Structure formats: structure tokens, C-alpha cells
Amino acid sequence: MESLFLQQVLNGLIVGSVYCLIAIGLTMIFGVMRISNFAHGDFSMLGAYFAIYFVLFLSGWAGWVGSLVVAAIGVGLIGFFVERFLFRPLLTRWTDIDIIMLSIGLFILLENGARLLFGATPKMIPDPFESKTINLLFFSTSEIRLICLLFSGIAIFLLQLFLTKTKTGVAIRATSQNRNAATLMGINISFIYSLTFVVGSALAGLGGVLYGTIFAVFPMMGAVPTLKAFAVTILGGMGNIRGAIFGGFILGVAETLGGNYISMQYKNAIGFVIIILVLLIIPQGLFGGVEKK
Amino acid sequence: MKASALFKLFLLVALCLTVTSYGTRVRAAEPTIPIGILGPFTGSLAFNAEEMKKGMMLAVDDVNAKGGLWGRKIELIFGDTEAKPDKGVAVVKKFITRDKVLVVGGGYASSVNIATSEVCQNEKTPIVVAIAISPTITNRGFDYVFRTSPNSPQFLAGVNEWLEKVKKPKTVAFLMENTDYGRDGEKIWSALSNKIGAKELAHLYFEIGDTDFTTQISKLKELKPEATFNIASTTEAALIQKQAKELNFVTQWIGVGGQFTEAYFKMAGPTCQYAMGSSLEPTLAMKNPIVADFVKRYEAKYQKARPGIFSSQGYDNIMVIMDAIKRAGKPTENLQADRDRIRDALRKTSIELTQGKIEFDKTGQVYTVTPSPVQVQLVDGKPQLFIVYPPARAGAPYQVPLPWDKRK
Numbered sequence: 035m036e037s038l039f040l041q042q043v044l045n046g047l048i049v050g051s052v053y054c055l056i057a058i059g060l061t062m063i064f065g066v067m068r069i070s071n072f073a074h075g076d077f078s079m080l081g082a083y084f085a086i087y088f089v090l091f092l093s094g095w096a097g098w099v100g101s102l103v104v105a106a107i108g109v110g111l112i113g114f115f116v117e118r119f120l121f122r123p124l125l126t127r128w129t130d131i132d133i134i135m136l137s138i139g140l141f142i143l144l145e146n147g148a149r150l151l152f153g154a155t156p157k158m159i160p161d162p163f164e165s166k167t168i169n170l171l172f173f174s175t176s177e178i179r180l181i182c183l184l185f186s187g188i189a190i191f192l193l194q195l196f197l198t199k200t201k202t203g204v205a206i207r208a209t210s211q212n213r214n215a216a217t218l219m220g221i222n223i224s225f226i227y228s229l230t231f232v233v234g235s236a237l238a239g240l241g242g243v244l245y246g247t248i249f250a251v252f253p254m255m256g257a258v259p260t261l262k263a264f265a266v267t268i269l270g271g272m273g274n275i276r277g278a279i280f281g282g283f284i285l286g287v288a289e290t291l292g293g294n295y296i297s298m299q300y301k302n303a304i305g306f307v308i309i310i311l312v313l314l315i316i317p318q319g320l321f322g323g324v325e326k327k
Numbered sequence: 328m329k330a331s332a333l334f335k336l337f338l339l340v341a342l343c344l345t346v347t348s349y350g351t352r353v354r355a356a357e358p359t360i361p362i363g364i365l366g367p368f369t370g371s372l373a374f375n376a377e378e379m380k381k382g383m384m385l386a387v388d389d390v391n392a393k394g395g396l397w398g399r400k401i402e403l404i405f406g407d408t409e410a411k412p413d414k415g416v417a418v419v420k421k422f423i424t425r426d427k428v429l430v431v432g433g434g435y436a437s438s439v440n441i442a443t444s445e446v447c448q449n450e451k452t453p454i455v456v457a458i459a460i461s462p463t464i465t466n467r468g469f470d471y472v473f474r475t476s477p478n479s480p481q482f483l484a485g486v487n488e489w490l491e492k493v494k495k496p497k498t499v500a501f502l503m504e505n506t507d508y509g510r511d512g513e514k515i516w517s518a519l520s521n522k523i524g525a526k527e528l529a530h531l532y533f534e535i536g537d538t539d540f541t542t543q544i545s546k547l548k549e550l551k552p553e554a555t556f557n558i559a560s561t562t563e564a565a566l567i568q569k570q571a572k573e574l575n576f577v578t579q580w581i582g583v584g585g586q587f588t589e590a591y592f593k594m595a596g597p598t599c600q601y602a603m604g605s606s607l608e609p610t611l612a613m614k615n616p617i618v619a620d621f622v623k624r625y626e627a628k629y630q631k632a633r634p635g636i637f638s639s640q641g642y643d644n645i646m647v648i649m650d651a652i653k654r655a656g657k658p659t660e661n662l663q664a665d666r667d668r669i670r671d672a673l674r675k676t677s678i679e680l681t682q683g684k685i686e687f688d689k690t691g692q693v694y695t696v697t698p699s700p701v702q703v704q705l706v707d708g709k710p711q712l713f714i715v716y717p718p719a720r721a722g723a724p725y726q727v728p729l730p731w732d733k734r735k
Contacts, residue, residue: 037549038545038546038549041545041548041574042542042545045539045541045542045545046542048541049539049541145369146369149369149373153374153377154368154369154373154374154376154377155374155377155590156371156374156561156562156565156590156594157590157593157594158565158569158593158594167572167573167574167575167731169575173545174548174573174574174575175573175574176572176573178573179573245538249538249539249566250538250562250565250566250594252371252373252374252562253369253373254369254370254371254373254536255538257536258536258537258538289542290541290542290545293542293543294542294545294546298531298532298533298542298543298546299505299532301533301542302534302537
């Protein structure tokens with residue numbers, strides 16, 4: 035019984051780490067630019083496809099690690115253009131509904147575009163460990179899952195370092211807290227917008243590769259992570275990065291434990307029950323969010 | 328101003344892409360013979376629906392290349408159900424009222440077909456379901472509803488006989504899609520477990536499109552069932568096999584068989600070794616000249632792609648429909664009369680196709696197609712399907728699943 039509990043917690047942490055990577059980008063972009071990007075999960079899908087094509091050229095270990103880099107850079111670049119030419123022109127008009135409509139349009143465009151371009155056949159990013167299993171005292175898992183947990187841990191750690199220790203990182207947080215004050219302090223808002231969107235997209239791309247390695251890659255794969263990422267950001271507080279990290283792990287573990295001890299059928303509903311409860315009881319989220327304009 | 332123009336342009340492009348990919352249709356100048364085809368052309372089942380479409384286009388392009396029927400081209404109008412009953416109902420209503428189709432074909436996913444067949448019955452339009460196994464579709468006494476694929480009791484008869492006479496598991500568990508497809512298989516196998524005295528340890532569900540099954544598999548591992556009924560489609564089934572290995576869980580997986588597609592073998596690789604199911608896989612019956620001819624033509628048309636069960640089911644479905652239209656005679660101005668004549672012609676169907684002979688019983692259910700129990704076995708490290716029962720038809724003996732560390 036104990037071992038089942040531990041096994042489920044580990045399963046939850048691994049899934050949660052992928053939710054984190056995707057949710058952090060979403061919450062950063064919301065915090066700084068107040069954009070609810072419904073196409074965020076589709077950036078993960080693009081990242082996964084970058085990896086699928088990259089490992090054709092370079093297989094094995096090097097290919098897998100290389101594909102992480104390529105996906106982060108590639109999706110970051112796409113993020114740059116999307117922000118510059120799609121979201122930026124609308125931000126000056128500043129009605130939320132336009133921006134939400136735009137991101138939903140983008141989500142439809144990306145999903146169907148991917149279906150035309152890559153085909154609907156589900157694929158997998160080859161696992162450099164050939165899904166080798168590790169059996170520990172209380173639980174089993176595969177090497178690649180632990181590596182995914184490790185890599186998302188490293189990415190989250192580096193991001194935290196960047197946001198707290200570098201001048202640019204502090205500027206991003208300042209803009210997120212109060213845009214006007216940040217402008218008055220001489221922060222180049224336009225640059226911060228670009229950078230936030232690029233970093234957020236790159237993280238989603240990275241998350242997509244991890245997701246595609248332990249799960250599968252197909253054009254519609256972005257939809258579920260998008261929903262989960264929204265659940266995570268609302269849970270942790272919209273725009274709060276620390277909230278997204280904890281929220282991701284909490285949601286992952288809540289889902290597996292809920293599935294195991296309450297009902298497997300309602301595993302996916304747990305995230306949404308959490309959203310409703312959080313919105314009713316602590317609308318700011320567990321860690322407090324940015325004020326909505 | 329510039330921004331709003333750009334935004335509008337973007338929406339336009341998005342709209343165009345959506346429209347073109349959700350419903351492909353080309354209107355020819357002269358009148359055609361319109362047939363509505365339902366299928367989940369987007370979503371996690373899209374790959375399977377495309378296999379079905381490929382099988383259908385093989386048959387239709389052939390007929391059209393020879394001038395169609397009565398000089399009119401056969402026009403397939405594809406409608407996306409997204410594997411959701413409400414979407415399916417909307418599409419089939421559009422087929423019947425706006426596209427004025429003579430007959431509806433295709434269909435995939437039991438939940439969708441239960442809903443769409445009821446619409447067709449009410450609108451007096453014949454529907455021939457290609458891929459869906461819930462018995463409900465044909466057992467409601469609807470006289471406009473036909474099905475070219477076996478229903479679940481027929482589909483599972485072979486594998487059930489094997490379970491009863493050969494495997495005799497003492498403990499079983501269920502891991503299935505939370506849909507009519509899953510629940511139907513659950514009902515049949517639950518009855519069988521009762522009959523053979525196997526103890527049911529757990530009934531676990533998941534949703535179409537789920538990717539993480541570690542919660543369910545961890546629970547199964549704790550319970551150690553001898554056999555696990557896994558009622559899933561391609562993507563989910565492949566992920567379950569892979570995650571079972573990662574969690575070091577061994578059982579005799581028994582599926583319905585629809586999961587055994589090319590994509591499944593590519594995704595699951597050697598992890599799907601020992602998995603069982605019922606199959607109508609065309610490549611297993613190459614001795615049959617009709618099947619061999621179908622496989623050859625399919626490979627020629629689609630650059631060496633191997634036809635799977637859904638390609639063959641799609642092909643048979645449209646062949647049955649075209650055969651009935653032909654026997655019903657040239658369409659007139661009176662749509663309802665045409666539809667009724669096609670319905671009557673469908674009842675008299677008797678045609679040899681890739682799944683075997685197709686004839687309908689009085690409920691509209693095909694009763695002449697019998698799948699065999701198959702097992703995935705490794706040949707040179709590559710997964711391949713073999714018929715394992717009954718001995719007369721078996722291509723290889725049954726292999727008991729080994730623990731993961733004993734496998735190559």
C-alpha cells in the first residue's frame with residue numbers, strides 16, 4: 035500500500051514537471067503582457083515536431099539533447115515573430131477579447147496547419163535509453179522519466195536564477211509588478227515584451243520535447259497541456275512564476291492520487307474542480323497573482 | 328488601422344485552413360452521386376480515420392476513373408465528427424438536408440454512430456456504418472441502419488473461446504476508454520469472466536486523448552491480474568504498452584484489435600510483444616486473392632503504405648454502398664424514393680470483399696465476417712501479428728508473456 039502511494043506520488047511529480055514548464059511560460063506572458071495565450075500548448079507541439087525532425091539527422095543521446103536545444107531556439111524564434119507581428123499590434127488597442135480571439139485563432143491555425151504539414155499520424159520521439167526500467171525499493175520508473183524530471187528541474191532552476199540574479203530578469207519581474215513604474219525607471223518595455231514571449235515560448239518548446247518523449251507527438255497534442263497549464267496558473271496565481279512551479283507539481287500529484295484513491299474516471303476533472311475551488315475561495319491563487327488590468 | 332487589417336487577414340487565413348481541413352469537398356459541374364462519409368478526421372483518432380479514407384478513395388477513384396456510375400462521378404463528402412456525438416449529429420444533419428446525400432457511410436467510434444444512426448433513421452436516409460462495434464447501433468430495430476463491421480460479440484467470439492478453452496485466467500482487470508466502445512467490451516468480458524470463474528480485480532477508465540496512464544498501471548501492478556482487458560485505440564494502446572514497461576508491469580494484455588495499426592507498431596515497438604486482440608488485418612489473409620489484390624493496389628496507390636484493418640474496413644464499406652447504389656438504379660429527381668431504393672438494395676447485399684463475404688441479417692448487421700484471435704510476436708526484434716487460435720488457422724503457437732528482464 036505504501037509503495038503504491040509513493041509510486042503514485044512519483045508518477046505525479048514527473049507529469050507535474052512537464053505541466054510546470056508549460057505553465058511557467060503561460061504565466062510569465064500573462065504577468066508581463068496580460069495576454070491569455072490559448073495557443074501556448076501548441077508551441078509545445080511545434081517544439082515536439084522540431085525534435086522529431088532533428089533526431090532524424092542525429093540519433094541517440096546527442097540527438098536527444100540537441101533536439102531540446104533546437105526546439106527551444108526554434109520555438110523561441112517563432113514566439114518572437116508571433117509576438118512582434120500578431121500580438122504587439124493589438125496590445126496598443128488593448129481589449130482583452132481581441133487578444134483572446136487572436137490566440138484562439140492562432141491555436142486553430144497551428145493545429146490544422148500541423149495536420150496538413152506533418153500528417154495526423156501519432157509519432158514518438160525516440161527515447162535514447164530505449165525505455166530502460168529502473169526498479170527501486172518502493173517504485174519502478176524508466177530512466178527517461180527521471181531524466182525528464184531532472185531536465186525540467188534544471189530549466190526551472192536556471193530560469194529562477196535569471197529572474198532573480200540578472201538585471202534583465204529583475205526588469206521582467208518589475209514590469210510584471212507595475213508596468214508604468216517600470217517604464218518610468220527607464221526599462222525598455224518593448225524589449226521586455228519580446229524577451230518574455232521568447233523565453234515563455236522556448237520553455238513551452240522544451241516542455242513539448244519532454245512530453246513527446248515520454249508520451250506521444252501529434253498535431254492536437256497541445257490542447258490538453260494548454261488546459262492543464264491554465265489550471266496550474268489559476269491555482270498558483272495568474273502571473274506568479276513560483277505559483278506555477280508549485281501549482282504544476284500540486285496538480286500532477288493531485289491527479290494521480292485522486293485517480294488512484296477517488297476515481298479513475300474523474301482523474302481529468304480534478305484539475306477543474308481545483309480551478310473552481312480556488313476561484314471561489316482564494317481568487318488570487320495560492321501564491322497571489324498580478325492584478326488584472 | 329494597420330493592426331486591425333493584419334488581424335483580419337490572420338483570421339481569414341485561419342478560417343480558410345480550418346474550412347479546407349475540416350470538410351474537403353469539390354463540387355463538380357455535372358450532377359454527381361453524393362455520399363456522406365463520417366469520421367473523426369481531427370483529434371487523436373484522425374490517423375485511423377485517414378486510413379479508412381485511403382481505403383475508400385482507392386475504391387472510389389477506381390470507379391470514377393472508369394467513368395463513374397451512369398456517367399456521373401461518385402462524390403464523397405467528408406464530415407468531421409471529432410469522435411464527439413454532438414458534432415456527428417450536426418454533420419449528419421448537414422449531409423441529409425444540405426448536401427442531399429443518397430446514403431451515409433463511414434463512421435468511427437460507437438458513441439458517435441449510436442447518435443448519427445438515429446438521426447438517419449428519423450430522416451429516412453440509409454446509413455452504412457464502417458467501423459464501430461457497439462451492438463446498440465443495429466439492435467434498436469432501425470430499418471435504415473446497416474453495419475459492415477462485426478459487432479463486439481462477433482468481434483470477440485474467437486478470443487473469448489480462446490480465453491475459455493486455453494488461457495483460463497484466474498484473475499482479470501479492465502483498463503478501457505470511457506466511451507460506448509470501452510463500456511461495451513467491458514460488458515462482454517465481464518460476462519465471460521463470470522462464466523469462466525475469473526475474479527475481476529479492477530475496472531479502470533481513461534478518456535480519449537489521455538497520454539499519461541501511469542496512475543492506472545501502477546494500480547494494476549499492485550493488483551497483479553493475470554489478464555488485463557485493454558479496450559483502447561492506437562495512440563492510447565501504444566502509450567499503455569510503453570508505460571507498462573516503464574513501470575515494470577507484466578500481464579496478458581487483451582484488446583479488441585482495432586489498436587493494431589501501423590502507427591501502433593511504430594510507436595510501441597517491441598514493448599507491444601505478447602499483446603492480444605481480435606483482428607481482421609488484411610495482410611494476415613494474403614492467400615485470399617481478393618485480399619491480395621486489394622493489398623497490391625493499395626500499396627501501389629499509397630507508396631508502399633501497408634493497409635491496416637481500417638483501410639480494409641473503409642474499402643469494404645464504400646464498395647457495399649456503391650454496389651447497392653448500382654443495383655438500386657440511376658438516381659431520379661425524387662430523393663426520398665432513391666434513398667428507399669438504396670435501402671432495399673442494401674438489404675439484398677451479397678458481395679465478397681476484403682473482410683470476407685458481406686451479407687446483412689434482418690437488423691442490418693453483417694453476420695458473415697469472423698475475426699480471429701491474434702498475438703503480437705517478435706520476428707527479428709520487429710513486432711508482427713500472428714493468428715494463434717483455433718489451431719486449424721493458427722500461424723504461430725501462443726506465447727506466455729515473460730517478465731521484462733527476461734525479454735530480449
